[in-house]
Amino acid sequence: MSKATREDIEALRHTMREFGRNEIRPRVKDMELSGEFPRDIYRQLGELGAYGTMLPEEMGGSDMGFEALAVVAEELAYAYPPLSAGMNLQAATVPLTVWNWGTQDQIDRYVRQLISAEILGCNAMSEPDGGTDFLGAMRTVAVRDGDDYVISGTKMWITNANVADVALVYAKTDPKAKHKGVSAFLVPTDTPGFEARRVKCRVLGGLMPTNGLTFTDMRVPASSMLGAEGEGFKIAMTAMDYGRLTVAARSLGLARACLDAAVEYADLRTAFGEKIGSFQMIKHQIADMAVEVAAATELVYKAARLYDEGTIGTRESSIAKYYVGEVCNRAAQATAEIFGGYAFSDELPISIYLNFAKLWQTGEGSANLQRILIADDALGWKRMDRHQQAARPRHA
Numbered sequence: 452m453s454k455a456t457r458e459d460i461e462a463l464r465h466t467m468r469e470f471g472r473n474e475i476r477p478r479v480k481d482m483e484l485s486g487e488f489p490r491d492i493y494r495q496l497g498e499l500g501a502y503g504t505m506l507p508e509e510m511g512g513s514d515m516g517f518e519a520l521a522v523v524a525e526e527l528a529y530a531y532p533p534l535s536a537g538m539n540l541q542a543a544t545v546p547l548t549v550w551n552w553g554t555q556d557q558i559d560r561y562v563r564q565l566i567s568a569e570i571l572g573c574n575a576m577s578e579p580d581g582g583t584d585f586l587g588a589m590r591t592v593a594v595r596d597g598d599d600y601v602i603s604g605t606k607m608w609i610t611n612a613n614v615a616d617v618a619l620v621y622a623k624t625d626p627k628a629k630h631k632g633v634s635a636f637l638v639p640t641d642t643p644g645f646e647a648r649r650v651k652c653r654v655l656g657g658l659m660p661t662n663g664l665t666f667t668d669m670r671v672p673a674s675s676m677l678g679a680e681g682e683g684f685k686i687a688m689t690a691m692d693y694g695r696l697t698v699a700a701r702s703l704g705l706a707r708a709c710l711d712a713a714v715e716y717a718d719l720r721t722a723f724g725e726k727i728g729s730f731q732m733i734k735h736q737i738a739d740m741a742v743e744v745a746a747a748t749e750l751v752y753k754a755a756r757l758y759d760e761g762t763i764g765t766r767e768s769s770i771a772k773y774y775v776g777e778v779c780n781r782a783a784q785a786t787a788e789i790f791g792g793y794a795f796s797d798e799l800p801i802s803i804y805l806n807f808a809k810l811w812q813t814g815e816g817s818a819n820l821q822r823i824l825i826a827d828d829a830l831g832w833k834r835m836d837r838h839q840q841a842a843r844p845r846h847a
């Protein structure tokens with residue numbers, strides 16, 4: 452249950468908006484030029500409490516809940532999408548998964564340090580052979596050897612892995628079993644056998660590094676397993692519940708950034724002696740964006756408030772993730788059109804907006820996957836029922 456009042460949420464939104472306006476936007480050009488990972492921004496956000504809304508005060512969090520987390524995600528994406536991509540790792544996917552499933556020792560070692568951004572985390576699930584069907588495509592194995600597991604395999608597209616201190620790694624402990632054959636591990640990235648190679652992605656800019664990982668006979672103590680053997684799929688699904696909603700909130704922030712950029716430009720740029728915003732076709736595009744952003748806002752915060760009432764609304768998160776992803780892509784396309792040739796200028800963020808709109812439609816369960824889940828639910832073939840949040844901490 453969230454302890455945050457309406458005033459708390461609005462104060463947080465104000466803080467995040469000011470941080471984006473004063474600390475992120477003015478530095479984007481220099482940061483992109485230098486290409487250096489902006490660890491200082493992560494630290495500043497950790498100190499501001501941006502990553503701790505889902506954790507209780509005794510862990511260094513604020514217990515403000517999911518609506519607050521969605522506000523952070525939305526405002527950081529509004530400021531500059533690449534810098535918001537890692538927030539999910541610091542605030543939800545890694546620390547919350549450890550909090551929900553970890554032993555007291557794992558909680559003590561990682562949770563407080565992750566939400567303050569003293570250490571950085573990454574989530575190593577996808578592999579070269581597939582992300583949507585990660586279970587079928589998973590070739591990484593963890594073989595028990597005395598008091599250790601030996602992990603071998605490769606991962607693909609792992610955000611922040613080259614700068615992270617700890618990786619949440621999924622591997623098959625029983626390659627023949629399906630769902631129950633996967634286990635999760637918390638692996639310090641300086642473990643011998645852990646290698647991260649940055650994948651060059653010019654279209655995403657330089658501030659969100661993504662990596663291929665190789666695990667070569669990587670020996671980890673059995674105590675680094677998160678949850679019990681065979682619980683990895685269940686763990687991944689609870690992490691995905693949070694991930695879907697934060698990516699929906701980030702897509703909302705990006706759609707708002709597109710709308711504001713389009714409005715500003717349409718009021719500034721002239722053609723045929725008139726502001727381009729006075730042309731009816733441009734007005735239609737702006738009106739559609741404004742309406743869709745308003746509808747998307749309702750879906751994101753409806754799902755977030757359900758979490759804050761203690762219920763995981765898988766259906767609501769899935770619907771929000773799918774719809775906001777579509778809205779964001781339409782908004783990015785329309786904005787690029789309104790900017791004409793200037794959409795391709797490196798001086799402006801429009802091409803980054805286009806690429807991140809598409810990226811977030813794919814990550815945390817692609818648009819097609821969400822449609823399959825939503826249709827199966829509507830048909831009554833596979834219901835996405837609401838369920839209670841995991842009791843925590845489970846293994847303390």
Ligand SMILES: Cc1cc2nc3c(=O)[nH]c(=O)nc-3n(C[C@H](O)[C@H](O)[C@H](O)COP(=O)(O)OP(=O)(O)OC[C@H]3O[C@@H](n4cnc5c(N)ncnc54)[C@H](O)[C@@H]3O)c2cc1C
Binds near residue numbers: 608817
């Ligand atoms: C920049 C970047 C950062 C990322 N960060 C991370 C990270 O930190 N950690 C991590 O684990 N992963 C990460 N990913 C991976 C991401 O989660 C996957 O790319 C995503 O899950 C899709 O998997 P895929 O690329 O293998 O596509 P595929 O699964 O091969 O899908 C290709 C297409 O087929 C469609 N498709 C697949 N199955 C079906 C079906 N049954 N019916 C209809 N259509 C279907 C998909 O919707 C998609 O359109 C990242 C990816 C990128 C590009």
